[in-house]
Amino acid sequence: MALSIAVSTKPSGAAAPTLQAQKSAATRARLIEATIRCIVKYGYSRTTTPRVAEEAGMSRGAMLHHFDNGGALMQAAIAELHEKRLQAFRRSAESTVHEVGTLVRAYWKQVSSKTFIAFHELALAARTDPDLASILVPVQVDFRNRWYSQAIELFPEWQNERERFDLALALSQNVLEGMAINRLTHGIDDAMVEPILRDLERQITALKPAA
Amino acid sequence: MALSIAVSTKPSGAAAPTLQAQKSAATRARLIEATIRCIVKYGYSRTTTPRVAEEAGMSRGAMLHHFDNGGALMQAAIAELHEKRLQAFRRSAESTVHEVGTLVRAYWKQVSSKTFIAFHELALAARTDPDLASILVPVQVDFRNRWYSQAIELFPEWQNERERFDLALALSQNVLEGMAINRLTHGIDDAMVEPILRDLERQITALKPAA
DNA sequence: GCAAAAACAATCATGATTGTCTTTTATGCA
DNA sequence: TGCATAAAAGACAATCATGATTGTTTTTGC
Numbered sequence: 001m002a003l004s005i006a007v008s009t010k011p012s013g014a015a016a017p018t019l020q021a022q023k024s025a026a027t028r029a030r031l032i033e034a035t036i037r038c039i040v041k042y043g044y045s046r047t048t049t050p051r052v053a054e055e056a057g058m059s060r061g062a063m064l065h066h067f068d069n070g071g072a073l074m075q076a077a078i079a080e081l082h083e084k085r086l087q088a089f090r091r092s093a094e095s096t097v098h099e100v101g102t103l104v105r106a107y108w109k110q111v112s113s114k115t116f117i118a119f120h121e122l123a124l125a126a127r128t129d130p131d132l133a134s135i136l137v138p139v140q141v142d143f144r145n146r147w148y149s150q151a152i153e154l155f156p157e158w159q160n161e162r163e164r165f166d167l168a169l170a171l172s173q174n175v176l177e178g179m180a181i182n183r184l185t186h187g188i189d190d191a192m193v194e195p196i197l198r199d200l201e202r203q204i205t206a207l208k209p210a211a
Numbered sequence: 212m213a214l215s216i217a218v219s220t221k222p223s224g225a226a227a228p229t230l231q232a233q234k235s236a237a238t239r240a241r242l243i244e245a246t247i248r249c250i251v252k253y254g255y256s257r258t259t260t261p262r263v264a265e266e267a268g269m270s271r272g273a274m275l276h277h278f279d280n281g282g283a284l285m286q287a288a289i290a291e292l293h294e295k296r297l298q299a300f301r302r303s304a305e306s307t308v309h310e311v312g313t314l315v316r317a318y319w320k321q322v323s324s325k326t327f328i329a330f331h332e333l334a335l336a337a338r339t340d341p342d343l344a345s346i347l348v349p350v351q352v353d354f355r356n357r358w359y360s361q362a363i364e365l366f367p368e369w370q371n372e373r374e375r376f377d378l379a380l381a382l383s384q385n386v387l388e389g390m391a392i393n394r395l396t397h398g399i400d401d402a403m404v405e406p407i408l409r410d411l412e413r414q415i416t417a418l419k420p421a422a
Numbered sequence: 423g424c425a426a427a428a429a430c431a432a433t434c435a436t437g438a439t440t441g442t443c444t445t446t447t448a449t450g451c452a
Numbered sequence: 453t454g455c456a457t458a459a460a461a462g463a464c465a466a467t468c469a470t471g472a473t474t475g476t477t478t479t480t481g482c
Contacts, residue, residue, distance in 0.1 A: 002440065023449090024459080043339035045256030048439060060440095062460040069441065123396035124335055128254035140397045167410060170403040171386075178389015185334035186351045192381040199378060203414065213470070234479090235429080259469060271470095273430045280471065 001047055001070040003131040028066050028076070031056050035077040039118040044125040044132075049073075075135055078122065082139045084115045086146065098154050100204045104172065108197060111180035120181060147173075157209060164207045175200050212258055212281040214342040239277050239287070242267050246288040250329040255336040255343075260284075286346055289333065293350045295326045297357065309365050311415045315383065319408060322391035331392060358384075368420060375418045386411050 034056035038047040041055075049070045053060040067073040092106035110116060123140065126133040151169055158165045179196060183189050245267035249258040252266075260281045264271040278284040303317030321327060334351065337344040362380055369376045390407060394400050 027459085041339065043256075043336060045254075045336075046339065049441090050439075058459095059461045061462060064441075065459060065461095070439090120396070121335070124332070125254060125256075127395055128252065128257060137397075141399075144397065144399065163406070166403065167406050170400070170407055171410065174389040174393055174400075174407060175382075175386055176389075177393060178385040178387075181392055182385055182388060184338055185331070186348075186355065188352075188355065189381070189385075192377065195374075195378050196381055196385060199382065199414075203410075238429080260471095261469070270431045272432065275471075276429060276431095281469090 001049060001052075001074055003071040003074055003129070003135065024066065027058075027062075031058075031063055031066060031073060032077050032080045035073055036081060036114070036118050039077070039121050040114045044121040047074075071131075074132075077118075078135055078139060081115055081119055081122075082143065085110070085119065085143060088113070088115070089147070089150070093150050093154060100208065101201050103154070104176070104197060104201050104204070107172065108176050108180075111176050112183075116177075116180060117184060120184070155208070161209060164209075168204045168207045172200065172204065212260060212263075212285055214282040214285055214340070214346065235277065238269070238273075241269075242274055242277060242284060243288050243291045246284055247292060247325070247329050250288070250332050251325045255332040258285075282342075285343075288329075289346055289350060292326055292330055292333075293354065296321070296330065296354060299324070299326070300358070300361070304361050304365060311419065312412050314365070315387070315408060315412050315415070318383065319387050319391075322387050323394075327388075327391060328395060331395070366419070372420060375420075379415045379418045383411065383415065 031052065034052050035047065038052050038055050042051060049060055049063065052070075052073065053063045056063065063073070067076065088110050092103065092110070122132065122136055126136045148169070151165075152159065155165065158168075175196065179189065179193065183193075242263065245263050246258065249263050249266050253262060260271055260274065263284065264274045267274065274284070278287065299321050303314065303321070333343065333347055337347045359380070362376075363370065366376065369379075386407065390400065390404065394404075
């Protein structure tokens with residue numbers, strides 16, 4: 001699916017709440033979800049417009065009526081993925097106790113989701129695809145920034161020892177994401193997941209100042 | 212580059228040391244190296260036969276004379292990458308002192324190489340490409356097995372506490388590979404590399420029984 | 423030298439994907 | 453009830469990668 005940069009999605013203004021607009025929005029959502037599913041199923045490079053249309057259960061012509069081109073659809077899918085990540089992210093930050101163990105498990109669950117699979121497909125493709133990168137990188141930066149800010153809010157008492165704090169964050173990120181990706185690629189690791197999670201928890205707790 | 216499974220590379224028997232055979236082998240090597248460079252530069256899905264031919268500085272026709280089809284070339288490239296990894300791997304196991312720090316650094320250097328980039332491109336593509344997976348998975352399994360065996364040889368005194376040993380190995384693998392991939396995808400991490408490496412060393416040392 | 427084989431180059435037909443354009447269907451509002 | 457408009461489907465040409473085919477040059481072995 002070729003990316004045409006600097007394309008804006010079809011509906012410019014806030015649509016009136018007419019019945020057609022609702023239907024249109026639903027169809028657009030269906031297409032976006034189908035795109036994400038295709039990225040997970042076939043990978044980014046094999047996510048083609050015919051495949052997405054088939055996955056969404058509609059003709060390619062109908063699909064191109066809602067999105068000017070494949071790139072616009074991909075852009076919308078990226079925005080949706082970003083939203084999903086932020087949402088799952090906020091949920092785990094709000095509802096749970098601010099305990100290291102639960103937070104580690106929450107992020108592990110997050111990187112075990114299809115959303116993360118799709119995101120990594122995009123991220124790796126963006127490495128060699130400048131057009132995709134120009135869309136994806138700002139999203140990644142935004143996510144990273146929010147991640148960091150959220151962590152600071154969750155652990156205010158930790159801000160005196162910024163070095164240890166940063167190390168704990170970087171460790172969590174690299175271990176969990178690394179483990180998720182490793183599981184994607186060679187599959188074989190399931191037995192070690194629990195021990196590693198426990199070790200990571202233990203280590204973060206050790207880095208954290210006593211409450 | 213479509214993969215045609217179950218194709219064998221052209222030269223069946225051990226070639227006589229004729230001039231043509233040498234030239235042929237050199238050309239084949241050039242093509243394989245060009246393929247690997249293309250995977251790194253353009254990613255797996257954009258590694259097409261015209262691009263490889265251009266990268267190798269020869270016509271596509273010439274290229275298809277040395278490899279029956281694109282898949283055969285990709286298969287040869289995978290074998291070459293496997294060799295490269297094993298080679299770098301043996302070097303760090305043989306030449307260095309069997310010290311945790313040096314070994315961690317050695318593997319970190321290894322996952323920072325273009326060989327690893329190419330391998331990860333292939334590994335992720337194989338997730339959704341059964342033909343590629345059928346070629347790549349055995350190679351991955353073989354590497355993993357050798358990795359494990361090598362580690363056992365390097366640390367015989369550790370074999371009484373197999374759980375800690377396995378944890379140390381899994382940690383090393385996930386942290387280092389995860390960090391390498393993270394650096395590939397969002398780039399931003401360089402400042403944390405050193406602290407994480409040091410922490411990993413410290414942790415492995417803690418898991419290891421006193422010599 | 424010379425014929426055979428290999429290396430190399432160029433072209434062709436096929437299939438897939440993309441974006442545009444036209445046509446058909448149905449939906450909402452006067 | 454009509455009719456204007458959006459939704460949906462299909463047809464279209466252009467582009468690109470692929471493998472096969474054919475032609476040309478160079479090397480090998482007799």
